[in-house]
Amino acid sequence: MMSDRVNVQVSPGKEDDLTELTNIYNHYVRETAVTFDVTPMAPDARRPWLLSHPEDGPHRLLVARAPGPSGRMLGYATSSPFRPRAAYATSVETSVYLSPDATGGGVGTFLYKQLFEALAGEDVHRAYAGVTLPNEASVRIHRRFGFRQVGVFEEVGRKFGIYHDVAWFEKRLG
Template sequence: MPERTEVQVRAGRDDDLVALTDIYNHYIRETPITFDISPITPDERRPWLLSHPEDGPHRLLVAQPESDGRILGYATSSPFRPKAAYATSVETSIYLAPDAGGRGIGTLLYTALFEALAEEDVHRAYAGVTLPNEASIRIHQRFGFKQIGVYEEVGRKFGAYHDVAWLEKRLS
């Protein structure tokens, strides 16, 4: 039986930027999961990284095996909307390396993210999920998210219109 590799979850940092951009670019190029259309460079992605400090309600957590430096995925909590009254709401997301699904990495990341958010002044978490995406719906439901609506045919990518389900989780 192969030895299980321990995976650590930690705050994202500048030297993760290339790997995080590579993961995200996979979803841009290969899936409708993100509505970005053109791959981005690490320099274009840097402001996003810097908008997620190690503490506070807007976090970036990465999963990395202790045995090597490869990033397996990341989870974020980001501002839900820019207006001040939305400050106690966050939008969460998970992106995994293409070969990291089905190994509990998403669960590990979301567990750590919601433990961190429990210490913050955050009342609600929201997630937008491009449909169909059973894996994403499943993990969000496992963490207590409930579907509150669907934007029908809200985005067009790869020549097709896609719906986005909106899910909500009460945090306080």
């Protein structure tokens, strides 16, 4: 899949992507509160996460790469299990992470568009997203895709010595 507007190539994530995926995620672990992980991860520690996102089904991992010989990873989007109990099987939690130098150019929007198109044929009823506040870019992209805020967990996590709220967003699917 390729977009003329943002000029990226999107494909399912695979084992060869593990180091680049981990590097992008670790940027957010080290530099921001958007994830509540506080210790950077090694690629091997992220392998079970990667393997839990097959190429089809409701739990997807899509990777965006710059076109051409470099094929540099620009970011990724996922749909993951919302909760482990069986009755939650038709709900997913979505997220998008971009390389710090790939923000603001439409890559995240294109990744989410591809993700929700892939989910359209799946037995998925709701998508949820938790957004650490403040994060106007994440709030904006979720609203653009039809998510509505359904609640806020106040001061639910502490990172960098500061308590952070998490807003929860919901999108109807199917």
